[in-house]
Amino acid sequence: MEGEQDVDGQALRHPGRLHGDLAAGRARSRGDLARVLARRQTPERPWGRAEPDLWYEARLVSAPPTQNTFFHRLLIANRGEVAARVARTCLRLGVTPVFAVSEADRDAAYCADHERVVIGPGRSAQSYLDPERLVQAAKQSGCTALHPGWGFLAESPRFAALAQAHGVTFLGPPAAAMLLMGKKTPAKRAMGRAGLTLIPGSEGILADVDDAKRVAAEVGYPVLLKAESGGGGRGMRIARDADSIEQAYREASGEALAAFGDDRLYLEKLVERGRHVEIQLLADKYGNVVHLGLRDCTVQRNHQKLVEESPAPLLADDERARTLEAAIEATRAIGYVGAGTMELLQDRDGTLRFMEMNTRLQVEHTVSEMRARAHGEPIDLVEQQIRVGAGQRLAFTQDDITLEGHAIECRINAEDPSADFRPAPGRIERLALPTGEGVRVDTHVAEGYVVPPFYDSLLCKVITHGKDRAEAVDRMIAALEALVIEGVPTTASMHLSILRSEAFRSSAYDTGGIPGWPPSPSGGTEDQKENG
Incomplete structure (x- = not known):
């Protein structure tokens, strides 16, 4: 070569x-x-x-x-x-x-x-x-x-x-911390002791389906059965009443065994029509912990995030402050080191309830980076992972960090929205990436790149930043309109439909659906159609 x-x-x-x-x-x-x-x-x-x-x-x-x-x-x-x-x-x-x-x-x-x-x-x-x-x-x-x-x-x-x-x-947390947080019920207990609000459910692993029935009757239907070693939406089933819990239990445990080699389940009250919120955390080996604010990742399809933004809208200041303080204490208490993310569910009352901790950097860390400054300089989370892994102390405290403006990320995948989002491996014949003020694109592809069939279909992440949410959304729409990817179908059209919808603009959506998708036959979005 x-x-x-x-x-x-x-x-x-x-x-x-x-x-x-x-x-x-x-x-x-x-x-x-x-x-x-x-x-x-x-x-x-x-x-x-x-x-x-x-x-x-x-x-x-x-x-x-x-x-x-x-x-x-x-x-x-x-x-x-x-x-x-x-x-x-x-x-x-x-x-x-x-x-x-x-x-x-x-x-x-x-x-x-x-x-x-x-x-x-x-x-x-x-x-x-x-x-x-x-x-x-x-x-x-x-x-x-x-x-x-x-x-x-x-x-x-x-x-x-x-x-x-x-x-x-290993540029990540200690194996012991990963082991603790990878098991959902011990993780919930540890987070509860630190002051985070939990979702009502079983105290630990369910003994059997009869135990599941007992706990479900206590917390009330509908309930969610979840894999103890799970993730990515696998090993999860909803039971809306006592008649459906046996089948849900069998299906969830079977899927969990196949996916994770562990068929154990726990149960939570199903929080419907909520919002998915995350906290970006960073810790060194000396007990110093900071946060880089909250992200909202509510727009999802089949438990896969489509749009992420920071800060999280529609959250009361006192609930935000209380949860951030508890998250920092919990991170310190478990001896965590490096970058990590706490995932929370915001219920209809506005309460943030702990779901799990991801012991790694996340795809959407970019929206936190776009807002965060320490001593006036941008914070690079990968750099911080390297420095912390080498034994360095964090060079800043929480008081040194400022979070500025609003940031949004769209994940552009090689998938065909018209064919139920079927993955679309193939050759990229033409590529033009957007540029401009407040625009960032993270990608690995170039013209001539062949998308392999073995892995996830992510082509690029488009991230925009603005002085407020409206400006960040406008910049994202302009960036996606300027994005050119020819040779494989992409999800860019779906993202544009979401961003242009009134539901997304006004934050009037939850985990129950995707705002602005699917588009209505008349050309408007579904929420526009419903609102006349």
């Missing part, structure tokens, strides 16, 4: 070996993980089986030769827009990014002219979801830290423990 040169004129192949009981994957249960966390690797401890060789390729361009006080080489254990986002910060800080890529991504534009390790075939289970291969890639390429991004293994305590056991800094 033109402009490419392997180290010493040839690609390097090194047999990577991982510690036996970790490589064999026996650190899966909670007890085993606790033992792994306590175990120290010593020179006397025998090495285990060799992993398959990984193909390491060095390109011509590395990070600029600036001095930093943290890591010099960092493995990006993710792909696509995530990898491109992390790499930009690495290069700015003088950290050399090394891309872990599958065979499907090895020639992607976002890793051109950079070092990369080909970790396996296109299918995620053999590449981006294989913790042993990723840790081997970090060791083989001389990286002392890895960034998990978001998605894939970003919230895997086993992955974090495996990296730490092999001397690779």
